[in-house]
Amino acid sequence: MSFSQPKEDKEVEEALVREFQAGNLEAYDKIADIYQKKIYGLSFNLTRNQMDAQDVTQEVLLTLFRKINMFQGKSAFSSWVYRITLNASYMKLRSKKKEPNISIDELMPSFNGAGFQQEKIQDWSENTESLMFTNETRDVINKAVDLLPEKEKVVFLLRDVEGLSTEKTGEILDLTVPAVKSRLHRARLFLRKKLSNYFEEFASRKAEK
Amino acid sequence: MICCKECLDLLYDYLEGDLDAETTKSLEEHFEDCPPCISFLNTYQSTTKICRETLNQVEIPEAIRDTLLKVLKDHKESN
Ligand SMILES: [Zn+2]
Numbered sequence: 001m002s003f004s005q006p007k008e009d010k011e012v013e014e015a016l017v018r019e020f021q022a023g024n025l026e027a028y029d030k031i032a033d034i035y036q037k038k039i040y041g042l043s044f045n046l047t048r049n050q051m052d053a054q055d056v057t058q059e060v061l062l063t064l065f066r067k068i069n070m071f072q073g074k075s076a077f078s079s080w081v082y083r084i085t086l087n088a089s090y091m092k093l094r095s096k097k098k099e100p101n102i103s104i105d106e107l108m109p110s111f112n113g114a115g116f117q118q119e120k121i122q123d124w125s126e127n128t129e130s131l132m133f134t135n136e137t138r139d140v141i142n143k144a145v146d147l148l149p150e151k152e153k154v155v156f157l158l159r160d161v162e163g164l165s166t167e168k169t170g171e172i173l174d175l176t177v178p179a180v181k182s183r184l185h186r187a188r189l190f191l192r193k194k195l196s197n198y199f200e201e202f203a204s205r206k207a208e209k
Numbered sequence: 210m211i212c213c214k215e216c217l218d219l220l221y222d223y224l225e226g227d228l229d230a231e232t233t234k235s236l237e238e239h240f241e242d243c244p245p246c247i248s249f250l251n252t253y254q255s256t257t258k259i260c261r262e263t264l265n266q267v268e269i270p271e272a273i274r275d276t277l278l279k280v281l282k283d284h285k286e287s288n
């Protein structure tokens with residue numbers, strides 16, 4: 001399910017970074033162009049606020065401009081950009097009052113003593129198409145992601161939304177591969193449960209009609 | 210036979226193709242006998258897909274894009 005950065009892209013980017021480090025401003029424009037949407041998207045999904053995402057994007061792009069020489073190529077350039085973006089987004093979040101996280105454990109699957117599933121599991125996977133583009137569905141999905149605890153949310157955004165590999169996500173967050181996997185799995189279980197509540201309710205609403 | 214709990218614990222690695230042949234086989238045997246776990250597998254995959262599609266729709270609003278361009282331009286010129 002991962003689609004990590006193609007090799008050519010990575011080489012093009014590294015060449016651009018070297019050119020910019022050597023003083024070529026056009027190379028900077030290209031870098032800014034490549035990353036602008038990714039920076040904005042990630043910070044918006046973390047902060048859920050246009051102004052904050054704008055501030056973060058501006059700050060990160062200016063940091064890339066001013067501090068490009070601090071990038072030494074020890075990790076991938078994109079990992080460096082993602083890390084700066086996450087730090088800037090967290091600064092924004094920290095300055096705000098936070099709603100308490102709900103416990104993720106309560107939404108994990110439950111089993112009987114023999115290890116078999118206790119709840120009735122409906123398969124709504126075929127019914128999502130028609131609902132996908134309604135505002136209500138989008139809202140439910142955004143809210144569900146928003147409810148994820150910070151640790152799980154960031155792994156989910158990098159790995160499943162941005163489509164980075166497990167290794168790369170680990171590099172950015174300074175986590176081992178097993179730690180990335182387990183957080184991602186918990187995030188998916190949590191979201192599955194939240195979305196199940198919605199799609200199952202929708203199915204029963206439809207049945208009543 | 211493995212139980213549902215083991216089955217769901219293996220789900221992630223199964224979808225990544227990271228399980229050895231023997232474990233894959235016992236997992237698939239479980240799926241054959243357990244419709245709830247099939248439903249779970251399908252909705253687990255769907256969850257990732259629809260969340261990705263929804264959250265990837267974030268675009269930079271035109272006005273913000275213009276502001277960013279201007280800030281960067283000013284900054285470059287002042288250097
Ligand atoms: Zn089962």
